[in-house]
Amino acid sequence: GQTRAYPLNHLDPSATMDQLGKTSIVIFTNQNRSAATAFNTTTMSTTLSFVVKDQAYTDHQTQSTWNFAGKATAGPLTGQQLTQIPAHHTFWFAWIAAFPKTTIYPKN
Numbered sequence: 001g002q003t004r005a006y007p008l009n010h011l012d013p014s015a016t017m018d019q020l021g022k023t024s025i026v027i028f029t030n031q032n033r034s035a036a037t038a039f040n041t042t043t044m045s046t047t048l049s050f051v052v053k054d055q056a057y058t059d060h061q062t063q064s065t066w067n068f069a070g071k072a073t074a075g076p077l078t079g080q081q082l083t084q085i086p087a088h089h090t091f092w093f094a095w096i097a098a099f100p101k102t103t104i105y106p107k108n
Contacts, residue, residue: 003099005092008033010105014052017041018105025085026050028057028068036089039070039082 002021008029016027024041026048041048048059050066056073057066064075070082088095096102 003102004105005095005099005102006036006038006105007092008036011036015050015057016105017049023085026082027087028066028070030068036087037068037070038085038087040085041082043077043080043082 004018004020006016006018006027011027011029011033013029013031013033016029018025018027024047025038026041027036027038028050029036041050046061048061050057050059052058053065057068058064059066059077062076064072064077064080066072066082070084072078072080
């Protein structure tokens with residue numbers, strides 16, 4: 001029931017961690033922040049946090065590496081898939097018209 005706008009220029013150019021309601025999320029972005037994808041970070045009853053290390057998304061908890069599609073490609077969680085969160089890339093005027101009660105991710 002909650003929505004949040006994430007302006008691409010407000011996101012970390014790697015992995016942005018956030019909390020929306022009771023859901024911990026990560027947003028992976030490509031290097032120039034032209035594309036992003038969002039995932040629930042809880043897998044197998046563990047909430048993961050991420051950083052980009054050696055040009056790969058890496059979780060702090062297991063040091064597994066993940067791809068842009070949210071799948072672990074190396075490490076103890078190899079083969080695990082993060083649950084994708086619905087996200088839309090759109091213009092602000094369209095977003096606010098559809099979701100007038102949205103919050104906006106703060107710029108750090």
